[in-house]
Amino acid sequence: MKKVFKRVTALIMATLMLGSIISATAASNRASDYFDSYYFSFKMLGSGNMRITYGVFGTETMSKIGVSKIWIEEEVGPNDWVTVDTRGSSYTYNNMDHLASFDYGGSVYSVYRVGMTAYAQNSYGSETKTYYSEPVTCKTK
Structure with missing residues (x-):
């Protein structure tokens, strides 16, 4: 049960980290703040x-x-x-x-x-x- 919990937690953390990387890339691709x-x-x-x-x-x-x-x-x-x-x-x-x-x-x-x-x-x-x-x-x- 501990292994399953660790894997699920690791999967959730990886998904959250990937989402923040994608968001940062999208923001940096915008041409301008104005x-x-x-x-x-x-x-x-x-x-x-x-x-x-x-x-x-x-x-x-x-x-x-x-x-x-x-x-x-x-x-x-x-x-x-x-x-x-x-x-x-x-x-x-x-x-x-x-x-x-x-x-x-x-x-x-x-x-x-x-x-x-x-x-x-x-x-x-x-x-x-x-x-x-x-x-x-x-x-x-």
């Missing part, structure tokens, strides 16, 4: 015009969240990008996320991507991160 995710979308409006929508999502309610800078880059060669437009800051206060959009007049068949410097602040501190969209080809619609 940012949960980000979002970009492109809607072709016609004649090279497009609407770019972007979002930054916090891990909790932030006192300030948004972007300190957002820019558009055009591909001028294989993996060679040139900034063609820059926008200023845009923030939301006391919220978990910040969503916004703007229109851009591009050239049909040119390839673009958007970069942003995201910013989040809460009572513990702040953080900035740079994110890029996937490249998109500007279309007539």
Whole structure:
């Protein structure tokens, strides 16, 4: 009976230890204490015009969240990008996320991507991160 008790106890302890290792690994894989995710979308409006929508999502309610800078880059060669437009800051206060959009007049068949410097602040501190969209080809619609 003592052997069974020792084996059951050892099995329970091993399971608990394994669970704490998995939890620690999952926590360390999170990208940030401030940012949960980000979002970009492109809607072709016609004649090279497009609407770019972007979002930054916090891990909790932030006192300030948004972007300190957002820019558009055009591909001028294989993996060679040139900034063609820059926008200023845009923030939301006391919220978990910040969503916004703007229109851009591009050239049909040119390839673009958007970069942003995201910013989040809460009572513990702040953080900035740079994110890029996937490249998109500007279309007539």
